[in-house]
Amino acid sequence: MPEAQAELRGVHVVHKARSGGLFTRDRVYALTGADLAVAPGETVGIVGESGCGKSTLARVLVGLQPPAQGTVRLRGQDLWAMKEGERRKLIGTGVGMIFQDPATALNRRLPVGRILRDPLDVHRRGTPAQREERVGELLDLVGLPQSAAGALPGQLSGGQRQRVAVARALALEPGLVIADEPTSALDVSVRAQILNLLLELKARLGLSLVFVSHDIQTVRRMSDRVVTMYLGRIVEQGPADGVPGRARHPYTRALFSATPGLISPITPIPLVGAVPSATRPPSGCPFRTRCWRADDTCAAEMPAVREEDGHLFHCHHPVTAGATDLDLIQERA
Numbered sequence: 001m002p003e004a005q006a007e008l009r010g011v012h013v014v015h016k017a018r019s020g021g022l023f024t025r026d027r028v029y030a031l032t033g034a035d036l037a038v039a040p041g042e043t044v045g046i047v048g049e050s051g052c053g054k055s056t057l058a059r060v061l062v063g064l065q066p067p068a069q070g071t072v073r074l075r076g077q078d079l080w081a082m083k084e085g086e087r088r089k090l091i092g093t094g095v096g097m098i099f100q101d102p103a104t105a106l107n108r109r110l111p112v113g114r115i116l117r118d119p120l121d122v123h124r125r126g127t128p129a130q131r132e133e134r135v136g137e138l139l140d141l142v143g144l145p146q147s148a149a150g151a152l153p154g155q156l157s158g159g160q161r162q163r164v165a166v167a168r169a170l171a172l173e174p175g176l177v178i179a180d181e182p183t184s185a186l187d188v189s190v191r192a193q194i195l196n197l198l199l200e201l202k203a204r205l206g207l208s209l210v211f212v213s214h215d216i217q218t219v220r221r222m223s224d225r226v227v228t229m230y231l232g233r234i235v236e237q238g239p240a241d242g243v244p245g246r247a248r249h250p251y252t253r254a255l256f257s258a259t260p261g262l263i264s265p266i267t268p269i270p271l272v273g274a275v276p277s278a279t280r281p282p283s284g285c286p287f288r289t290r291c292w293r294a295d296d297t298c299a300a301e302m303p304a305v306r307e308e309d310g311h312l313f314h315c316h317h318p319v320t321a322g323a324t325d326l327d328l329i330q331e332r333a
């Protein structure tokens, strides 16, 4: 197997909890025991309810968040075993990051040309003339006119600004791009354009892409593999074309059945109760408090990973392969 662009092994992220702006004694278990490898040229989509740890996973992958435990490798190199200068260089040249809101991610005071040249200057890429040339290439790459180089971000539309953010992420020719909700701050009318641009660039440049979104339909369309998260844990990974029908974890099935237009039954598999607090996750399987299949074993121990039919999942009582959503709704009732 070719070396992964990025790899997490047993990664935990724990934050100090805050209340009213002050830290408390509680800990937020934002990411627990995450194992994930992103292959060259692959798109991995991350889904899950708000607060399940999607952004934390993305931040760990790009080295913005150090793990409390576990290893993070970029192109085979252990990020947090490196000297800081080397780590910054590897991250700076190896990964591009696209954030949710280009209005806040781009420096409002700098013209687009400077924004795009900045990473080239920082990493001393080529001569000054080559850097200028590269700025022109980047504008072309994302479908912006050369005249955009002189514009301030505020003079551009939301879609154009996100194109600048994409160009900046690609400036140093990274092998991996992480896009965290890249279209959720944009008008619906331009979302498809940015998604198509990402798909086109990924194919043209052979990029690996990690795509984080609430929008399950979009994740399926963009991804080769879908990763489902729940309460700080990766609970399932499987091929995008096998989700939702072939997913084995009850949570993945419930999450996808709640997506309009994806599944035949009109009623989704009901999820009863709220997501527990990330400061006090349940013992054993994190989903057991809302799972209709849970028993004492689920409370006693976290299920080890199992692999069947291309799906990796953590569940003591996985859904039978081939069960329809209607079967699960009846079972749930």
Ligand SMILES: Nc1ncnc2c1ncn2[C@@H]1O[C@H](COP(=O)(O)OP(=O)(O)OP(=O)(O)O)[C@@H](O)[C@H]1O
Residues within 6 Å of the ligand: 015, 016, 017, 018, 028, 029, 030, 048, 049, 050, 051, 052, 053, 054, 055, 056, 057, 214, 278
């Ligand atoms: N800096 C921080 N300090 C304290 N808690 C944090 C911090 N960052 C994230 N968290 C908590 O960690 C958990 C995971 O957060 P994260 O932002 O990764 O989730 P998410 O799935 O991306 O959520 P959303 O979809 O709403 O963006 C949440 O409980 C969140 O409140």
